[in-house]
Amino acid sequence: MKTVAACVESIVLQQPFLEDALSKEIINYSALAEHLQQQVSQQLGKTVKTGSIMMALRRYKDKLTVSRPYYKIEVLLGQLGDITLRSNLSDFTFRNSDTLIHSQADILNKIKDKNHIFYTFTRGILESNIIISSSEKADVLDSFKSEKCLEIKENLSAISLLLPKNNTKVAGLYYQILKRLALQNVSLYEVISTTNEFTIVVEDDIVDNAFSIIKNLNKN
Structure with a gap:
């Protein structure tokens, strides 16, 4: 069964600039959650609260910080x-x-x-x-x-x-x-x-x- 977190991650992965903004903490989670609410709700076939989307965004940002080796990119650059x-x-x-x-x-x-x-x-x-x-x-x-x-x-x-x-x-x-x-x-x-x-x-x-x-x- 598809979850809110899976939907949010799928959407963000399709927009690299958005992912980059999340990793640098230069984005408003509340505004982004409202922007994504209709798309996430359509994918899940039910109304999803912005609070759930905000939580999914924050968890995804934490995963970016832990799992993405940006420090290696900086060394290469x-x-x-x-x-x-x-x-x-x-x-x-x-x-x-x-x-x-x-x-x-x-x-x-x-x-x-x-x-x-x-x-x-x-x-x-x-x-x-x-x-x-x-x-x-x-x-x-x-x-x-x-x-x-x-x-x-x-x-x-x-x-x-x-x-x-x-x-x-x-x-x-x-x-x-x-x-x-x-x-x-x-x-x-x-x-x-x-x-x-x-x-x-x-x-x-x-x-x-x-x-x-x-x-x-x-x-x-």
Whole structure:
């Protein structure tokens, strides 16, 4: 049988910002309980008093404090490495095909000696993306001339961040980065990651704000 506590936890888990506010004790329990009352009552099929919801919220907050290793996240944030900013980038989206890999090989051959340029390739289920220095646009279009180009986006910048070697052992690091960007209304055009690197691609007009947020991750 579903309980008030289970309903409240389910609702809060779907709203990470709300969970974060609870963990930091910067939320009004009474107001939140009134806000959630109708939703909890609907899920349980009966009227639920706000007092019961407030109690469930407080118990959930206590569980957050005990069970969530936020201290590990803070340690990781303090160990973040160098930040690299690359501008003048273009993003090309191509429909996947049997010949796409040959087109990719062709562009790789053209840029193999250009160590100064930025280049990433990501293959999805239906489409693939190339993000590359805009100076190479003509070569990309030539190498992929037989492919279906779905979209081209220019005036992009990439911010790359070196992560601590143990970043894969602690849950929530990406969440902390993305949360802070979202709180400042920074929209991401692409997200790219390797084991120890995390890169966001944004439009040029918001790159200064995004860079400032990334730079100050270990200071918040």
